Amino acid sequence: MPSELTILRKENSELQSILHEKSATIESQNIEIERLETELRLLRLKLFAPKSEKIALDDPEVQSRLFNEAEAASGEEEEPSGEIEVASHQRKQGGRRPLPEKLPRIEQVHDIPEAQKVCACGCQLTCIGQEVTEELDIIPRQARVIRHIRPKYACRRCEGTESEKGAVQIAPPPVQLLPKTIATPGLLASVVVEKFADGLPLYRQAARFSREGIEISRATLSNWVVKVGILCWPLIDVLKENLPASPLINADETPVQVLGEPGRANTTKSYMWLFRGMPPPGHVVIFEYRTTRSAEEILKQYLTGYTGCVQTDGYIGYEALSKMSVKHAGCWAHARRKFVEVVQAVEKVARKAKERRGGNAGVAVLKIRRLYELEQMAQDRRLTGADLVNFRREHALPLLEEFKGWLEARVGSTPPKGLLGTAMNYTLKQWKRLVFYVDDPNVGLDNNPAENAIRPFAVGRNYAELSFMRSLSWPREVTY
Numbered sequence: 258m259p260s261e262l263t264i265l266r267k268e269n270s271e272l273q274s275i276l277h278e279k280s281a282t283i284e285s286q287n288i289e290i291e292r293l294e295t296e297l298r299l300l301r302l303k304l305f306a307p308k309s310e311k312i313a314l315d316d317p318e319v320q321s322r323l324f325n326e327a328e329a330a331s332g333e334e335e336e337p338s339g340e341i342e343v344a345s346h347q348r349k350q351g352g353r354r355p356l357p358e359k360l361p362r363i364e365q366v367h368d369i370p371e372a373q374k375v376c377a378c379g380c381q382l383t384c385i386g387q388e389v390t391e392e393l394d395i396i397p398r399q400a401r402v403i404r405h406i407r408p409k410y411a412c413r414r415c416e417g418t419e420s421e422k423g424a425v426q427i428a429p430p431p432v433q434l435l436p437k438t439i440a441t442p443g444l445l446a447s448v449v450v451e452k453f454a455d456g457l458p459l460y461r462q463a464a465r466f467s468r469e470g471i472e473i474s475r476a477t478l479s480n481w482v483v484k485v486g487i488l489c490w491p492l493i494d495v496l497k498e499n500l501p502a503s504p505l506i507n508a509d510e511t512p513v514q515v516l517g518e519p520g521r522a523n524t525t526k527s528y529m530w531l532f533r534g535m536p537p538p539g540h541v542v543i544f545e546y547r548t549t550r551s552a553e554e555i556l557k558q559y560l561t562g563y564t565g566c567v568q569t570d571g572y573i574g575y576e577a578l579s580k581m582s583v584k585h586a587g588c589w590a591h592a593r594r595k596f597v598e599v600v601q602a603v604e605k606v607a608r609k610a611k612e613r614r615g616g617n618a619g620v621a622v623l624k625i626r627r628l629y630e631l632e633q634m635a636q637d638r639r640l641t642g643a644d645l646v647n648f649r650r651e652h653a654l655p656l657l658e659e660f661k662g663w664l665e666a667r668v669g670s671t672p673p674k675g676l677l678g679t680a681m682n683y684t685l686k687q688w689k690r691l692v693f694y695v696d697d698p699n700v701g702l703d704n705n706p707a708e709n710a711i712r713p714f715a716v717g718r719n720y721a722e723l724s725f726m727r728s729l730s731w732p733r734e735v736t737y
Contacts, residue, residue, distance in 0.1 A: 292675045295602045356391055363394075400469060403441060405431055435484050445485050448478055454713050496541045497559070503534030503541070504565045504699040505586075507707035508575070510550060511715050521548070531711045532559055535699075542710045553577040566697060568704050571687050587690030589625060590703035595680035596621040602676060617667060618677055621684075624660045628653055632702050645698040657692050661685070 374382045410426040434442050451457040459478040466473045500506065510530045516523050528550050534541045547555060552574030560567065566584040569575040570591045578585045599618035631653050640648050668681040684691070694700040 288672050288675070292672065295599070295676050356393055362391075400471060434488070435481060438481070440481055445481055449482060449485055452482060456713055493543065496543055499536045500532060500534045500541050500543065500559065501563045501565070502536035505535060505697075506560070506563070506565065506567050507531075507533040507704050507710075508556075508567055508569050509704060509707035509711050510552075510572075511711050512550075513546075513714075515546075529711070529714060530555055531707055531714075533707050533710050544711075544714065550574060556581070566693070566700055568700060568707070570704055571683060584693065584697070585690055586693040586697070586700045587687045588702075588704035589628065589691060590705055590708075592680075592684045592687060592691060593622060593625045595676070595683055596625070599676045599680060617671075618680065621660075621664075621680070624656065624663070627656055629702060631656075642698050646696055649695045654692075654695055657695070661688060 376382055407428045407430070411424075434440070434445060440448075448459075448462060451462060452459060459482070460475050462478060463473060463475045508531065510528045512526050513529050514523065514525070515521070515527050518525075518527075521527075525548075527546065527548050530545045530547055532541075532543045532545075543559075545555065552572070556575075556577050560578070560581055560583055562582075564582050566586050567575075567578055568586040568588065569578075570588045575585070596618045600622060603618075631649075635645055635648050638648075664681050664685055668678070668685065671678040671681060673679070673682060694702055
């Protein structure tokens with residue numbers, strides 16, 4: 258029979274095993290609680306805080322260094338090894354920009370009274386110069402009515418006869434963009450630009466016309482917009498033909514809800530896709546509506562046969578590009594955004610304690626910021642082509658290699674489902690695409706050109722004016 262000591266040792270071993278299992282469960286639950294609390298704080302920030310990625314930290318130097326709209330200084334940075342020094346460069350001088358020379362000038366002379374033009378000694382003062390300041394004045398938009406008058410002519414001698422000689426003569430009516438409407442091309446252009454470029458919904462435009470004493474219904478404006486869109490199809494076809502001439506195409510998509518679409522509820526989510534290229538001598542931006550976010554079909558439509566570079570975010574639908582002959586570049590702004598979310602979510606909790614996880618996210622943001630600073634420096638020097646590639650290889654590539662090593666050293670000890678783990682894994686998964694820009698002078702750090710192009714549509718999508726689709730039978734795919 259086993260001794261009492263053996264029995265106690267066995268029981269102790271079992272208790273130690275149970276204790277270890279409970280400790281592991283508690284640790285796992287603590288990690289999950291921390292993740293959920295972090296996501297809850299981030300959700301509250303998205304709902305109630307300003308929609309900005311700028312981060313204010315304790316370091317005043319970090320707070321003061323901004324480099325573009327989406328990139329702000331951040332992070333509790335540790336001393337980096339192998340600091341790279343870059344030669345100083347010239348910066349543009351600040352100050353107020355001059356008003357365009359093409360604007361008409363109205364001169365107003367503000368002179369002193371004649372009595373003050375006499376010196377105390379009795380001598381007449383002489384004008385020795387003048388000071389000129391300029392102000393910008395805006396005249397509220399003016400509406401006017403264009404009356405088309407067509408005189409009629411008839412022969413009095415042949416009046417009342419049935420011969421062709423007695424026919425009334427009148428000039429043909431002027432050509433209208435939309436026949437049998439009151440809209441001139443200028444009015445139509447104003448409505449379309451305010452709707453799609455400025456995000457001003459049609460019901461607000463109708464109210465604005467009403468304040469000016471002009472009654473144009475929302476339905477009338479909707480019909481005008483639809484008909485103008487149809488007239489633009491040939492132009493859109495030309496833009497599509499020119500898009501492949503660009504060495505770089507930026508692609509993006511944004512959700513939208515369409516009202517009154519046949520066979521679909523008003524709350525069903527649809528998507529507006531965007532393709533932006535830079536074929537010489539200008540740039541092309543094409544919007545196209547789709548009922549789903551499925552990327553493969555629309556990518557084949559626009560990029561079949563294209564051999565240049567396509568820059569996108571990390572949406573999994575863009576994996577379809579790997580089956581095509583294109584090069585695929587990633588977006589550093591999206592990678593940075595995920596680290597920014599970590600900093601924002603733990604900022605209030607970890608600012609004083611300098612929590613390790615939040616601090617790591619701040620370090621990552623700071624490292625990405627350095628890449629943007631180098632890119633800004635290259636732009637200031639107006640580097641292009643091989644000079645830009647050499648600059649990136651010399652200065653940005655060492656930072657990228659150091660950043661990748663930094664991520665790989667920490668990702669294994671970071672909970673993969675947490676915000677920080679998600680950010681690290683996303684960056685490493687996208688790494689090949691994120692560093693692609695180094696060797697291609699046509700590619701930038703991020704996909705912001707596409708986001709900036711799609712932003713006017715996103716601003717106005719909360720006031721979707723697509724209900725006119727209810728009464729229309731479209732002869733082809735709707736393209737904006």
